[in-house]
Structures are given as structure tokens and as C-alpha cells.
Amino acid sequence: MPLRVYSLYSGSSGNATLVAGGESKILIDCGVSARAVETALHNVGVKPESIKGIFITHEHSDHIKGVGIMSRKYGIPVYANEKTWAAMEDKVGDIGLSSIRIINNESEIFIDDLCVGNFKISHDTVDPISYTVTCENKKVSVVTDTGNITSSMLNAVLGSQLILLESNYDPKMLADCSYPTILKHRIAGSKGHLSNCDCAQTILKLIDSNIKYILLAHLSKESNTPEVAYCTVKNTLEANGVYIGNDVMVDMTYRDRSTHVYNLL
Secondary structure, rough: EEEEEEEOOOOOOOOOOEOOOOOOEEEEOOOOOHHHHHHHHHOOOOOOOHHHEEEOOOOOOHHOOHHHHHHHHHHEEEEEHHHHHHHHHHHHOOOOOEEEEEOOOOOOEEOOOOEEEEOOOOOOOOEEEEEEEOOOOEEEEEEEOOOOOHHHHHHHOOOOEEEEEEEEEHHHHHHHHOOHHHHHHHHHHOOOOOEEEHHHHHHHHHHOOOOEEEEEEOOOOOOOOOHHHHHHHHHHHHHOOOEEEOOOEEEEEOOOOOOOOOOOO
């Protein structure tokens, strides 16, 4: 049975990733409106009521906007660590006790045939984490909203066939954009986001693992474009003897629509 992955939305305007095994389906983050999530799920042939859990990385609105309504409407459990729950509780509205799931950092949760692990990331929130999902011998990881990549993050995602990997900004475009200086420093800082160059260097560190697909994720609308991100990654990889289509597949995610399905066999 394949492990199926769809990026429903990815970017500063909202994030949601669907991962489906043979028996269960989960969302990692739900940062767009419930209506937008419902539409995206229907477009990929998934009923919202079939979602077995929503796993939250951190409390920023582009990761939790639709969580409350989706949980209340469909009775979906919501998983987050204790500090993140405290930080987002007043933003998501009343979620019944039966749907609140507090998870420990660096733990694993089993939902039918899916094993959902988490690992620490570096972002300007109270206790940010991200996730790996394993089904049999197949594994997918999400690595976004982090200002750096540590050895423990790399270790957490080793063995993944697919990684959603942040490629948030181009340094020159960030320097030239209309953002206030303090925001530019935040984005480029150790608790901000990964640049296109950071993304490429991370791929190089993972290339000798089991990786097959990299999805460039969480692109900035103001300080990046899909073309710039892809070309930066491609040029850096080729300069190091790594070729897209031969050594690894590199695809884009989108802020306003889902990707096609990735079937990990």
C-alpha cells in the first residue's frame, strides 16, 4: 500500500499537507480557511470526515487558521505540544476535550498504519516542531518554518523518500523588498526561514540517503518566485555534481492550489 502525499497549500498565506496511508489520512497544519481545506480535499478525492488527525507545527495563523472549524465540524482530533496548545487556544476557538491531543516532543503517535514522529525546529514561536510520517518502509518529512538545519533535524528526516523542504526567500529579493528592516532580519535569522541557498545545501546533505523527491515549500510571495527558487536549487546542485531528474526529483508546492499526488511505493 503506497504512502500518498499532497501539499494542499504552502506559503506565508497558509499551509496544509495531506498524508494518506492504507487506512488513515492526516493533515499537517491547517492554515487556510476550513472552506479552502474542504475544497482542496474534495479536489483530490478525499472526504473531510475521513481525516483522522490534524498535527500542528506552531501557532502562527498561516498554520492554524482553519483548525478550529475543521475540528468542530468533523470531530477531528488536533495534535500539538503543550506550549503550542497554550499559545493557540484562544485563536482556534472552543475545541472539545475529546478532540484535544497533547503530544510530547520527540515522540511517536500511531494512527492505524501511520506512525507520526516529531522533531524540534528553530522558529520564533513558543515551541515549534515538525513531523515525519512513516507507513511500513515509507517515510515523508516536513521541514519548513525553521531558520537553520541542525544535525538532529537531519537525523530525524533520514530515510525519507519525500521531504517538503523550505525554500522561503532569495537574499537579494529580501533585501530589496518593501518589508521593514526588522522583519527582514527576522526572516533571515536563526529563528526565521531557510533561503533558497540554504535549501540547496540541505539537499546536498541528504542526497546520499533514501531521498527521491524534494518539494520546495513555503515560498515567500514578496521575496521569492518559483522560478528563482528552482533555478537556485538546480544551479547549486549541478555545481556539486547532483542532477535533477537523475539523482533526485525537485518539484514545487503552491500557495493557492495543491500539488499532484506523490505515491511512495
